[in-house]
Amino acid sequence: AAGTLRGLAPAGTLIGTAVDPRGLNLDPAYPGVLAAEFNAVTAENAMKWRNLEPSPGVYAWAGGDQIVDLARRNGQAVYGHTLVWHNDVPDWVSPDWPAQRLREVLRRHVTAVVAHYRGRVWAWDVVNEVLAEDGSLRDTLWLRKLGPGYVADAFRWARQADPDARLFVNEYGTEGRTAKADALLDLVRRLRADGVPVDGVGFQGHLDAERPPEDVRGNLRRFAALGVRVAVTELDVRVRLPATAEGLRRQAAVYREVLRACLDVAACASVTVWGFTDARSWIPGYHQGYGAACLFDADFRPKPAHAALLDELAAR
Ligand code: G3I
Secondary structure, three states, X not given: OOOOHHHHOOOOOEEEEEEOHHHHHHXXXXXXXXXXXXXXXXXXXXXXXXXXXXXXXXXXXXXXXXXXXXXXXXXOEEEEOOOEOOOOOOOOOOOOOOHHHHHHHHHHHHHHHHHHOOOOOOEEEEEEOOEOOOOOEOOOHHHHHHOOHHHHHHXXXXXXXXXXXXXXXXXXXXXXXXXXXXXXXXXXXXXXXXXXXXXXXXXXXXXXXXXXXXXXXXXXXXXXXXXXXXXXXXXXXXXXXXXXXXXXHHHHHHHHHHHHHHHHOOOEEEEEEOOOEXXXXXXXXXXXXXXXXXXXXXXXXXXXXXXXXXXXXXXX
């Protein structure tokens, strides 16, 4: 409807949010805002390996399925997060296994998850946060045991399991023209030159209202020039607590700048916020002294940032 983000979103642009099942199941206002405002969702945690396969070969699809089933009822696209990451690896995956066994276990995980959600997930974060801050490949279990080829392997396994899903690499600290973004550009260029099916690049967008990224539009454009889709995948804009009117005004401006950059780049598929209510945000627990990072406050009232995004969409 008019006056909502999904109501004003131009055709071909998804406005999404991460979904926390505790909000769905415990907050009376959560399901209504989720359905009214967003035409895409990402499972905040439910589709991470630790939550999908708590013990070898024993899959716990219910959390992811609840989000996928609700999205279907709400006419929302589902973005899959995430297949290969160094966090949330189940405890039963042993770093002491021989490389070949670890690779087979990783292949089985990617294949089983993509196959399970085939036709219901439009895109996957195939690999998440593969770069270190200096732009080299992050020193993870996967790199140490399998070598750099694990990235290409993951994309090829995912493509084989669902030829129609768009396959993304997802990263943070790469929203503007940073050295890490330069390295990401080079990684994607090399993967595609090697015939690896990388369809998209996700820019997480965990931002500080006082230190917004430089030239997001120009950065998205140079990735789009590689022939990939781009997406803002985990946008939140934290402010120092207690939030002030000035802080929330600055937050609104940063949210609006990121949406404007995406709307100005044809290859930009979506802007997804990492949770839409301050009542259910990861920020306060991870960034001491910061919070109030979302579009709606803890009472599910829209904040200036929400109005700013409506203004940007209405101005198109
Ligand atoms: O659900 C359990 C609960 O039963 C238990 O009592 C509690 C205490 O142990 O833990 C709860 O699980 C936590 C989960 O969030 C739900 O709150 C996990 O410990 C905690 O590790 C998990 O943190 C998530 C984090 O990724 C790690 O997976 C955050 O919610 C989530 O917002 C954050 O999201 C990441 C993206 O996946 C990747 N990009 C960065 C982004 C922010 O870190």
